[in-house]
Amino acid sequence: MYNPNLNQFTPIKQYKPFHSTFDPCPPLKRKYYRTPPNLYINFQPPNLEQFPPYEALMKGTLWKALYDYYENPYKERKS
Amino acid sequence: MVKQIDDEYYQLMRQIQAVDFVLVELTLYLDTHPDDENALKQFNQYSAYSRQVKQVFEGKYGPLMQFGVSNNPGPRWDWGSGPWPWQV
Numbered sequence: 001m002y003n004p005n006l007n008q009f010t011p012i013k014q015y016k017p018f019h020s021t022f023d024p025c026p027p028l029k030r031k032y033y034r035t036p037p038n039l040y041i042n043f044q045p046p047n048l049e050q051f052p053p054y055e056a057l058m059k060g061t062l063w064k065a066l067y068d069y070y071e072n073p074y075k076e077r078k079s
Numbered sequence: 080m081v082k083q084i085d086d087e088y089y090q091l092m093r094q095i096q097a098v099d100f101v102l103v104e105l106t107l108y109l110d111t112h113p114d115d116e117n118a119l120k121q122f123n124q125y126s127a128y129s130r131q132v133k134q135v136f137e138g139k140y141g142p143l144m145q146f147g148v149s150n151n152p153g154p155r156w157d158w159g160s161g162p163w164p165w166q167v
Contacts, residue, residue, distance in 0.1 A: 044108070046115045053097035055127075062104035 011035055011068055036068040084140075084167055091136045092167075098129040130136075 012032050019027035047066045055060045087133030105122040112118060133143055134151060141161055152158075 057097045057100040
């Protein structure tokens, strides 16, 4: 769910690596890095909302606030 | 005789995995929030439930852990013959 408009908060951040003229490889237009929710939570508050057990197992975390969905942003990369 | 692995086996195994994962998460949470009563209460509930599900599982399919850790060796002492965890 990577959305290009940057004013809206998104856990996937991007930057444009510098491409020099002597660079043998094709230029990487955009590189992505992730900022999961735990970077923004200083100390976990008590009584956070939780997933049901099996869904928590599948999602990898018990706390809804800390869940970070991953989708490969490089999938549709042309270069 | 090889234990027949029916879908109840997978159901129970899925329940055990889910409950144990919740216990792991709550343990990590309680490490940093030792005086959080709700989490502690939930942890105790889930650990009791986990023990109960494991009892049911071991009664049918043999022990989950050896050396008496899960003190229910199941119907017969045949942990060596059953299908191995990675084959299931």
